[in-house]
Amino acid sequence: MSHLPFAPVLLPLLAGILLLLLRHLDMRLRRLVSIAAVLGQIGLALWLTRAVAGGDILVYALGDWVAPFGIVLVADRLAAWMLLIVSLLALFALLQATRGIDAEGRHFHVLFQLQLFGLNGAFLTGDLFNLFVFFEVLLLASYGLILHGGGRLRTRAGLHYVVINLAGSTLFLFAVGTLYGMLGTLNMADLAVKVAAAPAENVGLVRAAGWLLFGVFALKAALLPLYLWLPAAYAHTSAPVAALFAIMTKVGAYAILRVYTLIFGAQAGPAADLITDALLPLALATLLVGMLGVVGATHLRQQVAYLVVASIGTLLTAFGLGSGAGIAAGLYYLPHTTFAAAALFLLADCIARQRGELADRLDPGPVMARHRRLGALFFLVAIAASGLPPLSGFVGKFLLLRAALEHALWGWVLAVVLVAGLLGVIALARSGSLLFYRAGTAPVREGAAASAPAPTWIALAPLSGLFLLGVGLTVFAGPLADHAQAIATQLLQPHEYVHAVLGAEARP
Amino acid sequence: MEALIALIIATLTGSGVYLALRARTFPVVLGLTLLSYAVNLFLFVMGRLTVGEPPVIDAAAAGYADPLPQALVLTAIVIGFAMTAFVIVLALKARSELGSDHVDGREEA
Numbered sequence: 001m002s003h004l005p006f007a008p009v010l011l012p013l014l015a016g017i018l019l020l021l022l023r024h025l026d027m028r029l030r031r032l033v034s035i036a037a038v039l040g041q042i043g044l045a046l047w048l049t050r051a052v053a054g055g056d057i058l059v060y061a062l063g064d065w066v067a068p069f070g071i072v073l074v075a076d077r078l079a080a081w082m083l084l085i086v087s088l089l090a091l092f093a094l095l096q097a098t099r100g101i102d103a104e105g106r107h108f109h110v111l112f113q114l115q116l117f118g119l120n121g122a123f124l125t126g127d128l129f130n131l132f133v134f135f136e137v138l139l140l141a142s143y144g145l146i147l148h149g150g151g152r153l154r155t156r157a158g159l160h161y162v163v164i165n166l167a168g169s170t171l172f173l174f175a176v177g178t179l180y181g182m183l184g185t186l187n188m189a190d191l192a193v194k195v196a197a198a199p200a201e202n203v204g205l206v207r208a209a210g211w212l213l214f215g216v217f218a219l220k221a222a223l224l225p226l227y228l229w230l231p232a233a234y235a236h237t238s239a240p241v242a243a244l245f246a247i248m249t250k251v252g253a254y255a256i257l258r259v260y261t262l263i264f265g266a267q268a269g270p271a272a273d274l275i276t277d278a279l280l281p282l283a284l285a286t287l288l289v290g291m292l293g294v295v296g297a298t299h300l301r302q303q304v305a306y307l308v309v310a311s312i313g314t315l316l317t318a319f320g321l322g323s324g325a326g327i328a329a330g331l332y333y334l335p336h337t338t339f340a341a342a343a344l345f346l347l348a349d350c351i352a353r354q355r356g357e358l359a360d361r362l363d364p365g366p367v368m369a370r371h372r373r374l375g376a377l378f379f380l381v382a383i384a385a386s387g388l389p390p391l392s393g394f395v396g397k398f399l400l401l402r403a404a405l406e407h408a409l410w411g412w413v414l415a416v417v418l419v420a421g422l423l424g425v426i427a428l429a430r431s432g433s434l435l436f437y438r439a440g441t442a443p444v445r446e447g448a449a450a451s452a453p454a455p456t457w458i459a460l461a462p463l464s465g466l467f468l469l470g471v472g473l474t475v476f477a478g479p480l481a482d483h484a485q486a487i488a489t490q491l492l493q494p495h496e497y498v499h500a501v502l503g504a505e506a507r508p
Numbered sequence: 509m510e511a512l513i514a515l516i517i518a519t520l521t522g523s524g525v526y527l528a529l530r531a532r533t534f535p536v537v538l539g540l541t542l543l544s545y546a547v548n549l550f551l552f553v554m555g556r557l558t559v560g561e562p563p564v565i566d567a568a569a570a571g572y573a574d575p576l577p578q579a580l581v582l583t584a585i586v587i588g589f590a591m592t593a594f595v596i597v598l599a600l601k602a603r604s605e606l607g608s609d610h611v612d613g614r615e616e617a
Contacts, residue, residue, distance in 0.1 A: 129580055129583075133583065133587070136587050136591075140590070140591070140594070143594060143598075147598070150605075151605075152605050152606060152613070155598075155601055155602050155605045155606065156602065156606060156612065156613045158598065159533070159598055159599065159602045159611065160611070162594070162595055162598055163528070163536055163540065163595065163611070166540050166544075166591055166595060167528060167540065167543065169587075169591070170540075170543045170544060170546075170547050173547040173548075173550075173551060173584055174547055174550060176551075176580075177547070177550050177551040177554045177577075177580075178554070180551075180554050180576070180577065180580070181553075181554030181555075181556075
């Protein structure tokens with residue numbers, strides 16, 4: 001048994017503990033340790049991606065307890081893909097944080113590594129209760145991170161975020177308890193087998209538990225109507241944390257994809273395709289409402305937060321199509337939207353620092369220092385985020401629309417995605433012209449002068465890096481789309497997962 | 509016994525939901541605590557109600573109590589305890605920073 005699938009969970013945990021022990025040492029040393037740990041995770045994610053690229057599914061039985069009795073970690077193509085996205089995003093968020101934000105409160109790097117520990121664990125685990133535990137780990141770390149630095153608005157938004165997630169955790173436990181009570185197992189592969197063979201008198205409760213789980217994952221993913229916690233929380237936390245949190249909603253999307261292809265997928269007998277009919281309309285509604293939020297936002301960071309909501313709508317629209325091509329389009333779109341939203345959060349912070357009291361309010365303000373540089377970056381990142389050609393957002397949406405043509409509701413999907421895209425373009429164009437073209441036209445008020453030094457290229461490097469990742473997604477769109485297709489194909493063959501975990505004799 | 513336990517869980521959940529929807533942080537924290545009590549009891553009961561049965565293999569045993577929900581409940585209690593402690597501290601912080609214990613920081617709602 002290779003220990004490789006366990007390494008991405010162990011590394012951030014050990015790094016977090018080490019950073020806690022080193023807390024009295026020099027900040028530069030702690031930053032180095034933290035960055036080294038993230039670089040290590042990128043290396044591990046790449047290694048894991050290579051190891052599973054051929055279609056193998058690596059199973060790691062913790063403590064060598066055999067599934068379904070022990071907890072297993074399962075690395076398939078999807079898990080490796082998510083790990084790679086998280087570690088790349090984390091690198092740039094961390095680089096931004098080391099420019100001073102990590103010193104605004106205590107234990108930033110410890111919490112950051114524990115956040116990665118929770119994220120990596122959630123992507124790798126093959127056990128539903130273990131998924132709950134990793135959700136709690138990543139949430140507890142995120143509570144610390146979201147409040148990092150303090151401040152009135154941050155505390156209020158943080159309180160809402162914590163309370164709603166605690167309620168979500170309770171719901172998760174109810175769902176897990178019901179599934180265990182009916183089926184006697186929590187191993188996801190074993191659940192897939194048992195749900196398909198559930199006796200008729202238990203089917204109703206099993207389906208109810210499946211819906212409860214969907215509610216929990218929809219809350220984490222910020223799907224309509226459970227997205228209301230997101231805009232305030234993301235708009236008021238510090239920029240690197242908001243950038244890292246661009247992946248948090250995708251954890252919910254990942255969980256939806258995993259659970260409803262594996263456990264409640266097409267093979268699940270009486271509970272087959274449990275949420276399929278509901279997912280697509282909800283996702284389209286989320287996309288539309290999110291984009292209305294983007295249009296109506298009064299602050300740039302609030303606007304980006306609504307873009308995150310809209311991106312979840314697009315992503316789940318792709319997953320909701322249910323076909324291999326749809327899931328593949330979503331999996332290609334996922335890293336694009338994560339990196340683009342993170343870059344926009346970082347850029348919004350750089351812009352806000354140049355505008356003194358006005359901060360990121362969408363009003364004409366003073367001409368910013370280095371406004372050409374900032375304006376050019378805003379233009380490029382906005383093109384990527386709104387899905388205009390030639391960048392990766394366009395490729396992702398094109399794949400999505402092509403996949404949608406085979407679906408019965410293709411007219412709705414096309415209409416909503418295209419209208420939402422247009423709204424996004426209009427809103428971002430308006431923000432750009434308010435911030436850059438009309439700068440200097442309004443009389444500058446007292447105290448509205450720039451409060452921060454002009455942004456150097458080094459200060460803009462993390463967000464430029466995120467943007468270049470998006471360019472990379474565009475340049476290598478062919479091979480990456482093929483890889484996304486391979487992931488989707490593997491996901492739609494859940495018996496491979498079941499066989500890898502339980503052995504070849506288990507019936508899917 | 510099943511009906512009694514079900515009633516207890518229902519009462520706890522109902523009170524928890526009601527309190528969690530209140531506008532002041534203290535009832536909200538209490539509500540979340542009651543909800544976590546309810547779910548812990550629920551998880552425990554999912555191993556079925558048994559009296560005086562051993563949870564581990566015993567040659568003389570007529571039946572067994574399911575040990576797994578007990579382990580799950582233990583984990584859930586620990587996590588719930590930590591979360592309650594955290595949310596209390598956060599509520600106090602919000603009270604001092606916002607100058608009000610209203611969940612939206614408003615003076616009167």
